[in-house]
Amino acid sequence: MAYSEKVVDHYNNPRNVGSFDKGDAAVGTGLVGAPACGDVMKLQIKVNEAGVIEDARFKTFGCGSAIASSSLATEWIKGKTLDEAATIKNTEIAEHLALPPVKIHCSVLAEDAIKAAINDYKAKHGESAAAAE
Amino acid sequence: MEQLADNRSPPAWEGRATGGGTAASSPCWSCRGPVGDADYAFCSTCGAVQPPLPITHFQRLGLASGFQIPRDQLDAAYFDQARRLHPDRFATRTPRERQFSQAQAVSLNEAYETLKDPLRCALYLLTLAGRSSIAQERTIRDPTLLMEAMEAREALEEATDLAAVEALAARQRADRDSCLASLQQLFDAGDLDGAEAVTLRLTYLAKLGEDIRLRRMRLAMSA
Numbered sequence: 001m002a003y004s005e006k007v008v009d010h011y012n013n014p015r016n017v018g019s020f021d022k023g024d025a026a027v028g029t030g031l032v033g034a035p036a037c038g039d040v041m042k043l044q045i046k047v048n049e050a051g052v053i054e055d056a057r058f059k060t061f062g063c064g065s066a067i068a069s070s071s072l073a074t075e076w077i078k079g080k081t082l083d084e085a086a087t088i089k090n091t092e093i094a095e096h097l098a099l100p101p102v103k104i105h106c107s108v109l110a111e112d113a114i115k116a117a118i119n120d121y122k123a124k125h126g127e128s129a130a131a132a133e
Numbered sequence: 134m135e136q137l138a139d140n141r142s143p144p145a146w147e148g149r150a151t152g153g154g155t156a157a158s159s160p161c162w163s164c165r166g167p168v169g170d171a172d173y174a175f176c177s178t179c180g181a182v183q184p185p186l187p188i189t190h191f192q193r194l195g196l197a198s199g200f201q202i203p204r205d206q207l208d209a210a211y212f213d214q215a216r217r218l219h220p221d222r223f224a225t226r227t228p229r230e231r232q233f234s235q236a237q238a239v240s241l242n243e244a245y246e247t248l249k250d251p252l253r254c255a256l257y258l259l260t261l262a263g264r265s266s267i268a269q270e271r272t273i274r275d276p277t278l279l280m281e282a283m284e285a286r287e288a289l290e291e292a293t294d295l296a297a298v299e300a301l302a303a304r305q306r307a308d309r310d311s312c313l314a315s316l317q318q319l320f321d322a323g324d325l326d327g328a329e330a331v332t333l334r335l336t337y338l339a340k341l342g343e344d345i346r347l348r349r350m351r352l353a354m355s356a
Contacts, residue, residue, distance in 0.1 A: 034271070040279050
């Protein structure tokens with residue numbers, strides 16, 4: 001199976017690889033996995049006071065499609081509000097990267113990682129806001 | 134079963150009486166007689182090879198169902214049947230018999246390869262028990278499991294020499310062995326929830342094992 005040009009591009013030049021301090025109050029961390037293929041994906045967002053994702057990082061151990069999906073996801077969520085980022089659908093990622101049917105689950109994993117990171121931030125934010133009062 | 138080792142199959146198309154047999158399976162395609170044991174590849178009446186039936190891998194190998202069948206038992210059961218299905222034995226047979234014997238051989242190999250590999254065997258046992266969720270494409274969020282997987286893969290990524298990789302390999306083997314030991318207990322006790330959780334961890338350890346092998350090869354080649 002041949003990867004699309006966009007997948008190869010993200011695979012060779014992944015955007016936003018790395019980590020934020022997951023203890024930072026402004027950071028939300030999503031950690032998800034696809035047991036069928038042993039993939040594991042970490043996606044982190046850094047959110048400013050206005051509720052906008054100002055930066056994002058990812059680290060993925062998996063196939064080229066999983067790496068490309070998470071790399072693209074970090075690009076797309078930057079500059080979006082949490083609610084906007086939450087509307088990103090795996091089908092948009094799959095379409096943009098021209099993923100073949102057998103690799104659709106890689107884009108699902110990326111969508112789930114975004115949602116997990118947002119949930120983590122929201123849970124954390126609720127707690128820290130309560131603590132700050 | 135020795136008398137069945139010879140797979141003579143006179144084309145008895147005239148058909149014997151179909152009735153009488155206690156076998157639950159359909160009558161032999163060749164002699165119309167009772168096939169005998171449903172889990173056997175050859176007709177017990179005329180010895181003709183039969184099309185593979187939808188039986189379990191354990192039944193196909195004539196073994197009791199269970200996790201990690203001792204390797205010598207598994208090998209003996211496999212080679213016993215593989216010998217009878219060897220293509221040379223069917224070279225001069227009809228296309229139909231060749232086709233059936235090939236289909237039997239494919240099913241037999243699939244059974245053997247599945248039961249030989251502990252992870253595949255565990256997944257198969259779970260599937261037989263109606264739990265096929267691990268093999269399906271789905272997302273998991275278990276932080277303990279995923280953290281362990283992420284940290285192990287990061288450590289491997291950062292391992293720059295063979296000694297460091299070997300240390301990780303030793304840990305992977307120890308973790309894998311402990312998973313296999315607890316899976317044995319869990320399957321024996323019929324604890325499917327527990328078995329599913331450990332099998333999930335085993336899938337990640339297997340993936341780590343693959344990556345360790347690749348890493349080791351790359352380091353060995355660049356040395």
